[in-house]
Amino acid sequence: MKKLLYTIGIICLSMTSCIDEVNLRTETQDTKLVIDAWISNDPEMSYVKVYESTPFVSGDFHLPLEDVPISGAWVENRNGFVTSFRPPSYPSHGLTVYSPFEEYDFEPGDQFKLIVILSNGDRVESDWQEVHNPAGRIAFDYELSFQTVFIDRWNGEPFPQRREYWDFNARIEKANAQENHNYYVKASGIEQLYTAGLVENCTCTCYLSYPNLNYSLTAVNSSSPASTYTVPMGRMEAGRNTRFYLKADVYSVSEQAAAYLSSIGVQQTNTGSIFDPMPFKISGNLRNTDNPEQEILGQFSTAYHTSFDEMINRATLFSENRDKNIKLIYPASVTGSCLEEYPEADTSPPAPFRMQ
Amino acid sequence: MNRIIFTLLFFGLSFSSLFAQHITDEKEKDFIKAVQLLESSTGIKVLFRKDYLRRLNLEQEQFSVSMELLDQVTENTSMSYFLIEDAYAVIYPRAMRDRYLAGRARRRADPTALHQFQGRIMDEETGLPIPGALMYIPSMELGITTDERGRFSTDLPEGTHVAVFSAMGKETERRIIRAYDPVEMSISLFESMTQMDEFIVTDRSIDHNVRSIELGVNRLNISELKLMPPLLGEVDIIRSIQLLPGVSTVGEGASGFNVRGGGVDQNLILMDGAPIFNPSHMFGFFSIFNADMVENVALHKGDIPANYGGRLSSVLDVTMQEGSREKMKAEGGIGFLSSRLKLEGPVNKNTTVAVAGRVAYPNWIMHRIRSSTLQSSSSYFYDGNIKINHQINDRNNLKLSGYASNDYFRVGADTAYSWQTHLASLKWSSIISESLASDLTVAYSNYTYSVEGTGAPLQFQMQSDIDYMGIDHNFEWNQSDHANFIFGYNVSHYAMGMGAMEPTTENSTILPEVIPTERGLEAALFATSEIFLTDKWAAQLGLRYSNFFALGPNETGMYEEGQPRNQNTFIGNRTYENNEVITRYGGLEPRLGIRFATGENSSLKLSFNRNLQYIHLLSNTMASAPVDLWKLSDYHVGPQESLQYALGYYQNFKENIIESSVEVYYKDFPNILEFKDGATLLMNPNLEQELLGGIGHAYGAEFFLKKRHGKLTGWISYGFSRTMRQVVSEFEEETINQGEFFPSNWDQPHDLSVVATYQLTRRLSFSGNFNYRSGRPITLPTSIYTINDNIVIDYSHRNQGRIPDYHRMDLSLTYDGNQRKSSTYKSNVTLALYNVYARRNPFSWFFSPTGAGTVPRSYRLAVIGTMIPSVTYNFQFK
DSSP states (O other), rough: OHHHHHHHHHHHHHHEEEEEEOEEEEEEOOOEEEEEEEEESSGOEEEEEEEEEEETTTTTTOEEEEOEEEEEEEETTTTTTTTEOOOOOOOSSSSSOBBOOOOOOOOOEEEEEEEEHHHHHHHEEEEEEEEEOOOOOEEEEEEEEEEHHHHHHETTEEEEEEEEEEEEEEEEEOTTTTTTTEEEEEEEEEEEEEEEEEEEBBBBBEEEEOOOOTSSOOOEEEEOOOSSEEEEEEEEEETOOSEEEEEEEEEEEEEEHHHHHHHHHHHHTTOTTTOOOOSOOOSSSSSSOOOOHHHHHEEEEEEEEEEEEEEHHHHHHHHGGGGGOOOOOOOOEEEBGGGTTOOSSSSOOOOOHOOO | OHHHHHHHHHTTOOEEEEOOOOOOHHHHHHHHHEEEEEEHHHHHHHHHGGGGGGSSSSOOOOSSSHHHHHHHHHHSSEEEEEEEETEEEEEEHHHHHHHHHHHHOOOSSSSTTTEEEOOOOEEEETTTTTTTOOOEEEEGEEEOOOOOTSSSEEEEEEEEEEEEOTTTTBEEEEEEEEEEEEEEEEEEEEEESSSSGGGGOOOOOTHHHHHHSSOSSEEEHHHHTTTTTBTTTTTTTTHTTTTTTTOOOTTTTTOSEETTTOOGEEEEEETTTTSSOOOOOOGTTEEEEEEGEEEEEEEEEESSTTOOOOOEEEEEEEEOOOOOSSSSSEEEEEESSSEEEEEEEEETTTTEEEEEEEEEEEEHTTTSSSOHHHHTTTTEEEEEEEEEEEEEEETTTEEEEEEEEEEEEETTTTTTEEEEEEEEEEEEEEOOSSEEEEEEEEEEEEEEEEEEEESOOOOOOEEEEEEEEEEEEEEEEEETTTTTEEEEEEEEEEOOOOOOEEEETTTTTOOOOOOOOEEEEEEEEEEEEEESSSSSEEEEEEEEEEEEEESEEEEEEEETSOOOOOTTTEEEEEETTTEEEEEEEEEEEEEEEEEEEEEEEEEEEEEEEEEOOEEEEEEBSSOTTTTEEEEESSSSSEEEEEEEEOOOEEEEEEETTTTEHHHHHHEEEEEEEHHHHHHOOOOOGGGGGEEEEEEEEEEEEEEEEEOOOOEEEEEEEEEEEEEEEEOOOOOOOSSSSOOOOOEETTOEEEEEEEEEEEEOOSOOOOOEEEEEEEEOOOOOEEEEEEEEEEEEEEEOOOOOOOOOEEEEEEEEEEEEOOOTTTOOEEEEEEEESSSTTTOOOOSEEEEEEOOOTSOOEEEEEEEOOOEEEEEEEEEEOO
C-alpha cells in the first residue's frame, strides 16, 4: 500500500513540470546589420565588427555570421581626434575584426563616438560614450555551499550524494563615491585535475580551462551607494585537493552600456518560468543617420579594464575547513592519460601554473 | 412584474418535513409537538419551510392538536395554508397567492382557459411508479396524489406555474409548468440523500438569466462545482470559472484570470466584501476559496453594477457560508496532497459559527523523488476561514468573516517565495423600514509577500505588502413594485508597500533599501435603479462618481519638460508631506442596462458601462506571479479606463431546463498601463521611467448553452475574443512595436469549454470537462548575433508569435457511500484524472544557451506535462 501511495504521488509530481526542446526555425529571414564595437585600454577589447545577424536555428553549432562590407570605421572623441579602425593585414577565418590603426588616449572622462560608413554610403553613428573610472580594488572570497547530486549506478536507481562547492565572488570597489557600479565582468579559470594512472609514465595531471565560469554574460548595473559590489564568479568542487586559477577581468562601462549588457545577461538566464521576464528586444546605441528607419543591432562601448587573479589551493582550503566535513573526491582511474577522463583538457601546464 | 416576483420568491422555497427539523425555541418546540400529534391523529402531513416559523403566531397559551392548529397559528399573520386531498397541509405566505392572482388578472391570457396537466412520478433507481406521490402547486392551493400506477392528472388555468413533486423518502423536484397547451411529463425522483432543509435556497428564479436585466453575469452553484473533476483533490472556483465564456488564463501556474480582454488586475475579487489581491495558492493549482465554505459565486463581466467599482473588467463576488442553525456538523476531505476540515453549528439561539481549514503538503512526496532540485525544494500552504453570524433581532444582523493564509514555495536551494493573505469583514444588515434596508460593510485586507535569497553573497529578503481598509454602505429602497433604488457610498484606503530589501546574513553584500510606501484614498458615491417599465421593457440605470487621491508622504520624480522619462532627463524628487495630496483623479462612471423580453422564454439585453481603475499590477513576467507589485495611480500614472458596450440574446428551452445565450461586446481602453521592454519593476525607486501609457481595445462574441437538470447536466461555452494594445509616443524609447497595435499577453482568440456531469445511479456520478483555447502570444526570435562573443537573440516585435494551442480533458468519478437521511455519517470517494491524455500544454517558450559558442536552444515549458490522478475521501458528520 505504501508503495502504491508513493507511486501515485510520484506520478503526480515528478513528471508534472516538463521542459522539451522545440526545433524552432525562424520563418522569416529577418536578419539585420550588427555592429559590435569597443574601445578600451585593453587591446583585446578595442575592435569593430560589422556583420549581418543570422536566422535563429535552435541549437545550431554553426554560427554563419557574414561580414557586411564597409567604406570606413573610426572612433572620434570630443576634441575631434579620430582613430580609424582597419581590417587585419592578413585575412583570417570568421568575421573581420577591425582594429585601431592609430594610437589614442583613453582616460576617464573622455568621450568617444563610433562612426561607420557602409558601402552604400550610409553613415551609422553611436551616441557619445564616456570613459568611466576603472574599478578600484578587486578581491576574491569563497563560500562553501552544498548540493545533492544523484550518482548513476549501473545496476539500480541513482543514489543521492551531498557535494560541497566553493562559490567564488569578486568584491569590486568603486573608484570614487560618485560613480555607480557599472561593470562588464569576465570570470575565467583553469582547473588542475588529477587522475590515478595504472602505468608508471602516466600523464595524469590535466588542466581544464573555463573561459566563462558563469556560463552567461555578467554585467553590473547598480546605483547602490555601497563602496563595493560583489559579483558571483562561478563555483568549483571543494572535494578536490588540486589548484584552481581564477581571474576576473572587470571593465568599467557607461550606465547605458551596463544596462544593455545586463539585458543580455537576463536573456541568457531566462528559464521561461513565471518569474522570468517576457522575451524582449535589446536595443543598443547605434543609428543609421541617413536611413533612420533601419534597425541597427549591437552597441559601441567604452571599457576601462582592470583585472585580478589568484591561484587557489584547494588542499589548503580543505585543511582550513576540516570542521565543514568536506568529502574528498578521489581521482578517476585512467590507463595512461588524464585525457581519457577529461578529453577537453590540456596536459601541458598553462602559464599561471608554470609560474607558480 | 408580480409574476416575476412571485416566481422569484417561490422558487426560493424549500419545504421541510417537520421530522427533519431541529428547532430550539421553546414555543417552536411546542408547536412542533402539536403538529406531530396532529399528524398522528389525522394522518395529514404538514409541510412548511422552517423560516416561516417566525412568521406564525406561536404566542399561544396552548396549541390545539386538531386542524384548528393551522388556523390558530396563521390567524392575523402573513401566512396561510391549504389542504391537499386531506393528506397534506401546506403552510405558505399569503402574499404569494395574492400576487399571483393579481398578476394573472393583468395578463392577457384568458384565465378561464384550462389545460390538462398529466404525468407520472417514478422512482429514479428502480424505474417503478410511485403510488401516493404528491404533485402540488402552492400558489393555486392545488395538490393531488398519484394513483397506484404513479399517474396524476389535473386541469390548470392557462399560464406559468411552479409545480412541486414529492414522495416519502424521495428528493423533491420543482418544475416550471407552462400551461398554454395540454402538458404531459414524467418525473423521476431520487432517493432522499440529504435532509430536506438543505435544498439550495436561491433568491433567483429558474429563468433569471432571461428575466433579469443584468448582462454578462455568471452565477455558479457550489453543488454543481463540487461535481467537476478536481485537480490535486480539490474542486476550485477560479479554475471552474475559467471554463465560462469570456474567462481565460494564460496557462497553468498563472495566478488569477482574464475576463474579456482585461488583465488579471482588472478583476475585483471579493470574499465577503474584502478585496483579494492574489486569489491563488501554489500558483493557481488551488484558489483562495475553500469550496466547503463557499455559499454563492457571482461573476459580473459585462454590466458591472454601480455599487462595485475600481476595476475595469469584472467583479467576482464570493459569499462564504454561515454556520448551521440546527446542530454541529463537520465535513472535510483527505487527499494525498491536501486535506481540509470544516466545523459549523449554532453557538446559541441567535449566533452561528463556521470554521474551516485546509493544508497542502506536497513536500513528503517531493522529497522522495530522486531529483536534486526537488529534494532541495519545498512548497506548502495552509489557510483558514471563520464566519460568525449573529441575529441581533428581526431587523438587524451582523456577519463577521475572517480569512488567513500562508504560502511557501522554494525551487532549488537559492530562492524562496512566500505570501500571506489576511482578510476580515464585518457586515451589518439592517431593515430600517418596510421599504428601506441597508448593508454596512467594513473590510480589511492585507497581502504580504517576500522573496528570500540564500545564495552567497547575496543573501537577502525582499518584502512588499498591501494594506487595504474600506467601508461600503448600501441602501436599498423598494419604492414600488415597478422600481427599486440602491444607493450608497464606499471609501477605500490603500497603503502599498513598494518593496523593502534587507540582508539576511552578516556576510551578505546586500544593502538595506526601502522604497517609500504609496498611499491613496478612493471614494465613490453611487446610485442604481431597476425599473420595470412594462412586461417587456426593463432598465437598470446606474451612476457612480469616484475620486482618487494619491497621498503623501512620498517623493515624486520630476523630469525635463518635453523629454522622455529616463535617468538622463531626471531632475530630482519633489517631496510631499504626510496626507498631502500629490494628485487627484476622478470621474463619472455611468452604467446602463436595458432588457427587452422578446418572448416568454427569451430576451434581448443591452448594456454600457464606464469604469476607472486606480490601482495597477506591475507584471512583465511570463504570467502574473504572486510576487508581482501593485501600484497606485500617482503624479505620472493616471487611472486606467474602459468603456464597454455589450449586447446579449437569451433563450431558454424545455421549461428552462436548457438555457442559452449569445453575447457580443466591444471594449475600448482609452488609457492602459504598459511596460518598456525589459523593464525593471522590483525595488525601483523611479518606476515611472519603466511605465508607459497606451490605449487598447477588445471585442468578442460568447456562446453559452447549459443544461440544468436531469441525469446529464453541464454546459458548452465558446468565446471568440481579441484584445489589442498600442503604445505611441513622440519618443522612440517610449514606443512599443513602432507604434503599431500588438496583441496583449492574454489575447487568445478561441476558447471552447465543455463541462458535463452524468448521474449514472444515485451513488455513482461521472463528470468531465474539456477545454481548448488558442495559444497565447509570445515574442519569437528572428535572428541571432554576438556581442563580445556572447550570443544574443534578436526578438521580433512584441507578441508577434504564438505558442501552440492549449487543450485538456479532465475526468472524475464520485462514489457516494451511505447517504441515507437518517445517517449521521456520510462520505464519498472521488477519483479524478486531470489532463487525461497527458498533453504537454506549453506555458511558455524560452531560449537558453547550452554551451559556449552554440546557438541557444528553444525550449517549451509545460507546467503540467502529464496526467495527474487524485483520490479524495470526503466525509460529513451530522
